[in-house]
Amino acid sequence: MRVFADLGWFFRAHWVRYAVGIILLFLVEVLQLIPPWLIGQVVNRFVTRHYTATYLWRVLAVILLAQLLSYGLRYGWRLMLYGGSLELASELRRRLYRHFTELSPVFYQQHRIGDLMAHSTNDVQAVQETAGDGVLTLADSVLTAAVVVATMATRINGFLTLVALLPLPVMAYVVTRYGHWLHDRFMKAQAAFSDLNDRVQEIISGIRVVRAFGQETWEKQEFRDLSEQVMVKNIAVSQIDALFDPTVSVIVGLSYFLALAIGGWMVIHRTLNIGQLTTFTLYLGELIWPMMAFGFLFNIVERGRASYERIQRLLTEKPAIHDRPGAVDTLSPGPIHYGIPTFSYPGADHPVLQDVILDIPAGAFVGILGRTGSGKSTLLRLLLREFDLTAGDITIAGTSIYQVTLRALRAQLAYVPQDHVIFSATVRENIAFGHPQASFDEIVRVSRLAEIDEDIRRFPEGYDTLVGERGVTLSGGQQQRLSIARALLRPAAILVLDDALSAVDVQTEARILENLRHATQDRTLLLATHRVKAVENADLVIVLDDGRVVETGSPSTLLARASLFSKMWQRQQLVGVTKGEDAPWR
Numbered sequence: 001m002r003v004f005a006d007l008g009w010f011f012r013a014h015w016v017r018y019a020v021g022i023i024l025l026f027l028v029e030v031l032q033l034i035p036p037w038l039i040g041q042v043v044n045r046f047v048t049r050h051y052t053a054t055y056l057w058r059v060l061a062v063i064l065l066a067q068l069l070s071y072g073l074r075y076g077w078r079l080m081l082y083g084g085s086l087e088l089a090s091e092l093r094r095r096l097y098r099h100f101t102e103l104s105p106v107f108y109q110q111h112r113i114g115d116l117m118a119h120s121t122n123d124v125q126a127v128q129e130t131a132g133d134g135v136l137t138l139a140d141s142v143l144t145a146a147v148v149v150a151t152m153a154t155r156i157n158g159f160l161t162l163v164a165l166l167p168l169p170v171m172a173y174v175v176t177r178y179g180h181w182l183h184d185r186f187m188k189a190q191a192a193f194s195d196l197n198d199r200v201q202e203i204i205s206g207i208r209v210v211r212a213f214g215q216e217t218w219e220k221q222e223f224r225d226l227s228e229q230v231m232v233k234n235i236a237v238s239q240i241d242a243l244f245d246p247t248v249s250v251i252v253g254l255s256y257f258l259a260l261a262i263g264g265w266m267v268i269h270r271t272l273n274i275g276q277l278t279t280f281t282l283y284l285g286e287l288i289w290p291m292m293a294f295g296f297l298f299n300i301v302e303r304g305r306a307s308y309e310r311i312q313r314l315l316t317e318k319p320a321i322h323d324r325p326g327a328v329d330t331l332s333p334g335p336i337h338y339g340i341p342t343f344s345y346p347g348a349d350h351p352v353l354q355d356v357i358l359d360i361p362a363g364a365f366v367g368i369l370g371r372t373g374s375g376k377s378t379l380l381r382l383l384l385r386e387f388d389l390t391a392g393d394i395t396i397a398g399t400s401i402y403q404v405t406l407r408a409l410r411a412q413l414a415y416v417p418q419d420h421v422i423f424s425a426t427v428r429e430n431i432a433f434g435h436p437q438a439s440f441d442e443i444v445r446v447s448r449l450a451e452i453d454e455d456i457r458r459f460p461e462g463y464d465t466l467v468g469e470r471g472v473t474l475s476g477g478q479q480q481r482l483s484i485a486r487a488l489l490r491p492a493a494i495l496v497l498d499d500a501l502s503a504v505d506v507q508t509e510a511r512i513l514e515n516l517r518h519a520t521q522d523r524t525l526l527l528a529t530h531r532v533k534a535v536e537n538a539d540l541v542i543v544l545d546d547g548r549v550v551e552t553g554s555p556s557t558l559l560a561r562a563s564l565f566s567k568m569w570q571r572q573q574l575v576g577v578t579k580g581e582d583a584p585w586r
Ligand SMILES: Nc1ncnc2c1ncn2[C@@H]1O[C@H](COP(=O)(O)OP(=O)(O)OP(=O)(O)O)[C@@H](O)[C@H]1O
Pocket: 109, 345, 346, 348, 352, 370, 371, 372, 373, 374, 375, 376, 377, 378, 379, 418, 499
């Protein structure tokens, strides 16, 4: 039952809804006492031959009225209690989603997408059932039991009530034991479901690779195994589930047996009349539901507890990247300074960057060159605070990026990552993602700068064409250019392009860079690339090798001396002449 205490924050916030629901439920219980009571009276009158047709009609009318009233009240509490559980589910989903957006890349490196999806669907569903069916069953069983037992004991016979209810403590004990077993098995079943979810997500997103490598049979087998695991673990849950009903039935049967045996004996000895015994057995019948409900309750609550624990574990996960105490919410644009003695990724044992001391003037076009794995992306991701430094600092206009809020920092940055994200939405919505209030003219302007406007106009519905999973599939180059347009729309002082033009041809890349140079003169442009040609017009080139800055300077000064840059320039020019294209940095 601890889950009810854990969900206390929600019940307190919605106490009116729950109070009204429970009051309605209580009224239903009281109304339910009327028919058995009247039936007992009718039986007594029948035995003593004191009944008339008018009396019978009156009794029937009262029973009908009580049932009609119960109908309305039952509808009312259902709306109240189930409505509450839907609100809880929606609140939990909101919290999870908000938390997911705040967590850093390290978290996503450690958690699988399928598992996170399972938390947001199956686990939320189990908690929703606890707040709906669970609360209902608890309130209903406790109220019915209290009202009916009190009436049986005070209005009929205390001794008989005590005897008939003797089997109940046995049931409480047995059902509690089942509950513990159920909790463990349910946790395992949910974990297996997470694994399955994860696999489905991976297979679906990588279906082209699976097919291309002819791995369908192997994947199908793997999926079958995982699916079987889910089934086996859920069967283990149902084996416990299945114990609840028979247990409750045996105990209810035992109660009836005791009531009839002792009650019959009392009627024979005239300490109870036949009408009272009839009412008593009918009341006992009304106790069957609370007893069954008790079993359901444990079942629902144990599932809810297991799922709530899984959700809480995620929600208490602290974002590795967060605002430092005293962080201010403003940051002026200006020159960027990197002062990094060493940086290693969390959990990695070797440094990725070493002795990186750099000064980047405001408004400059800066090319960051280096072979694959040399640390270009890391340099950019540190500026974005996707990861935090453990030594050294990065400043913008003399202010440490750690002394300002993440919001203020990211407001200064527009980022085009290596892996593009295209949402299932229209082209226009995808471009306006970071700046939803942008006008259509602005969207077209940035699309022209990113050289994607012509492609978009060729789409069936132009800027209103659906793209992403449910719409038109964009080529790699189109995705890159759309991502650039999206970044350009943000009024940020620093534009960060991480290998963002690798899928477009050299001529288009040159045109885009030229456009960016002219349209974003007051913005700093950081461009990580393998292509030397892409940075021929840069103000500053930074050459990285194995995590160290090996050369810095303008392209002309670097070309004038025997630098790594000039060597690569000549090589790539040569390949360009012979193959008609630009060769990557090697
Ligand atoms: N999240 C991470 N955790 C651990 N190591 C990482 C992580 N990201 C990158 N690395 C490692 O850091 C090194 C530098 O990677 P980085 O992505 O910065 O290089 P890069 O120059 O941008 O390469 P590329 O041109 O291929 O994108 C690589 O050895 C890489 O394996």
